[in-house]
Amino acid sequence: MQLSIENTFSQELPADPSTANTRRQVEKACFSYVTPRIPSAPSLLQVSNEMAETLGLSQEDIKSKAFLDMVTGAHVQEGTAPYAMCYGGHQFGHWAGQLGDGRAINLAEITHQNKRWAIQLKGAGETPYSRTADGLAVLRSSIREHLCSEAMYHLGVPTTRSLSLSLSGDQVLRDVMYDGNAAYERGAIVCRVAPSFIRFGNFEIFASRQDTETLKTLTDYTIKHFYPQYEGGTKEGYLGFFNEIVQNTLEMIIHWQRVGFVHGVMNTDNMSILGLTIDYGPYGWLEAYEPGWTPNTTDRQNKRYRFGNQPQIALWNLLQLANALYPLIGETEPLEAILQSYHTEYPKKYIAMMREKLGLQMAEESDIQLIADLEKNLQASETDMTIFFRNLSLVSKNITTSWEDAFYAFAKAAFYKPEEISKTIYSHWETWFQNYIKRLSRETLTDAERKVQMNKVNPKYVLRNYIAQLVIDAADKGDYKLLDEIHTLLKNPYDEQPKYERWFAKRPEWARHKVGCSMLSCSS
Structure with a gap:
């Protein structure tokens, strides 16, 4: 070798x-x-x-x-x-x-x-x-x-x-x-x-100890090998370096929110300088769309690292990195301006990402309200995030089925307790779908073309918490066939893969409160 x-x-x-x-x-x-x-x-x-x-x-x-x-x-x-x-x-x-x-x-x-x-x-x-x-x-x-x-x-x-x-x-x-x-x-x-x-954290430790010499050496090394478009040893180079990290981190967070991934422990020592997801500890995937959910038992009380708070935590962590790099720059204003760019750009990129999930190519001002109403409805009843968005590509802008039949067919697949949907919730969904289909009617793509585009950003298969636990349970008994199957399945998460259709399913009831499925610790 x-x-x-x-x-x-x-x-x-x-x-x-x-x-x-x-x-x-x-x-x-x-x-x-x-x-x-x-x-x-x-x-x-x-x-x-x-x-x-x-x-x-x-x-x-x-x-x-x-x-x-x-x-x-x-x-x-x-x-x-x-x-x-x-x-x-x-x-x-x-x-x-x-x-x-x-x-x-x-x-x-x-x-x-x-x-x-x-x-x-x-x-x-x-x-x-x-x-x-x-x-x-x-x-x-x-x-x-x-x-x-x-x-x-x-x-x-x-x-x-x-x-x-x-x-x-x-x-x-x-x-x-x-x-x-x-x-x-x-x-x-x-x-x-x-x-x-x-x-x-590699930069924070030296800044905390006022070891500017080692901080500079590490920063110049990182720029040289991973951000060579900037010049180490200069204020402009350090600011460009920091700005690039901010943009890379922002892109990573947008992807997390797109697929429903919850890191679980977004400490600054778990944040990559390259904008990579790093340190898979007590992570989890949204089953029901719950912005307040965190898989980490250590975070159960304050829910600092809950799904809906990940964008804000990333910004807070970037602020700590800015503080660490400050001794090399000596000015707060340019660092603050870069951090403000994250604050400004995140909502724009988030809306753009949600438009893709909804199959909308053109940008309209009304999309912001459409997305807000959707997120409100998703939380009104326990709705599977992955199944909902994947099946949304099946909605036609020329729908002829009755609203009630269409809705309950959709609800049966994506809602955990469709029988509990009240008339009020139903009416909100009916209004939303009517607005969504009107919005689709203003798009140039055909239903078939839109389905292809939506299925490129809305995965059919993710590493659901209960699936990972089933693999672990089997492996603990010395059976690794399921490990191989899931490893193969996850290589093509956007494809239909009919032979693995059973994994395109809501979380089973037994997994609702099971350790390893609904809650995890940092124990390794």
């Missing part, structure tokens, strides 16, 4: 002079060298072949012992020096100080076809940043990370990727709901891939 290794992060940035793997505060360094823990009996469960091909790995490579050794940390590749990154972060709105890669170990950077990829193991052992934890991960959370990384990629959402999912052969003690009922689970390792895993 031949890999083109060209490390930049560890060669161009300051390293922690200590090589001891002990918990400590790391000063004036961007990373600490660390060796992955050797797993007792590693075995490969699944490989994302597309990602492997992107890295220049052949099927023969994937089947080799060298590949298994690499993606489980069983053997350190020649010419590499694994490390854990140092960063801080705001967690649930409060500065948490030094955090760092507590259970992630960066192996190397691989170049292929003029692209550089950072390879990282999650769950391969403790690091100086593990705090009170063991740096390991379990099969349950690793399946969720592996599947969702790839699902998001195929949905067209900016994301980190997963190259592989493996078992370590070790038992790991975890308290799933933090209620004192710890139990042993099977250990697992995900091999993650991204152009870079640098986060907002």
Whole structure:
């Protein structure tokens, strides 16, 4: 197995002079060298072949012992020096100080076809940043990370990727709901891939310590390798760099809202400097359209990271990044202007995205009210977001069916309790559909053409919470057929895929309050 290794992060940035793997505060360094823990009996469960091909790995490579050794940390590749990154972060709105890669170990950077990829193991052992934890991960959370990384990629959402999912052969003690009922689970390792895993928190830690020298070194490195259109070392370059991050983050959030993804723990240490979805912990997918829903049990009371608040949290996190970069710029006004652009642009981009979901190509002022009325109706009764928008493409602007028959046919598919829809709710829906069809009549696309366009932005299949849990339940028993099936299904989320039609279904009642389906913790 031949890999083109060209490390930049560890060669161009300051390293922690200590090589001891002990918990400590790391000063004036961007990373600490660390060796992955050797797993007792590693075995490969699944490989994302597309990602492997992107890295220049052949099927023969994937089947080799060298590949298994690499993606489980069983053997350190020649010419590499694994490390854990140092960063801080705001967690649930409060500065948490030094955090760092507590259970992630960066192996190397691989170049292929003029692209550089950072390879990282999650769950391969403790690091100086593990705090009170063991740096390991379990099969349950690793399946969720592996599947969702790839699902998001195929949905067209900016994301980190997963190259592989493996078992370590070790038992790991975890308290799933933090209620004192710890139990042993099977250990697992995900091999993650991204152009870079640098986060907002990487910059925050140095700003918090008034270490402007290291902050500048890191910022100039990031601009050089990931935002080369700007000039490091200049105020204009730093402002352009920040503006680009703001725009990339905005695009990512729009995609989250489009597909109904809830990150669950949008701390600043979980925000990618490249605008990628990163750190799939207690995430979830909207079943019913509920802007107030969060899957994270830790956030149950305040719901800071609820679906409807994600755009505002992203802006708040960007403000923290602006504060971190301020020592390099020395002026607040240009940073504030860039942040204001997010505030101004988000509503425009959101409306444009919703027009696409509704199959509207032309922009009309009345669309804002049409969208607002739709969101109000979706919350009036428990309505499945994915099914509703996917089936909306079936509505004809030349409808001839009676309103009542058409509505209840629609309701049966997308509404969780259609029998509970009151006359008032029905009348609101009737008004909305009448307005929607009138609006469609002013569009030039035929029904068939519009259906094609809508089905490109409204997925038929997403990684529903209960589906992920079914995969986990089967895998816990040593059955990985469902893992393979769902991994295949999620590669084509916008296609009909008749053989997988059973997964185009509302959340079953048994999953309404089941741990892993309706609520999750950060436990891994």
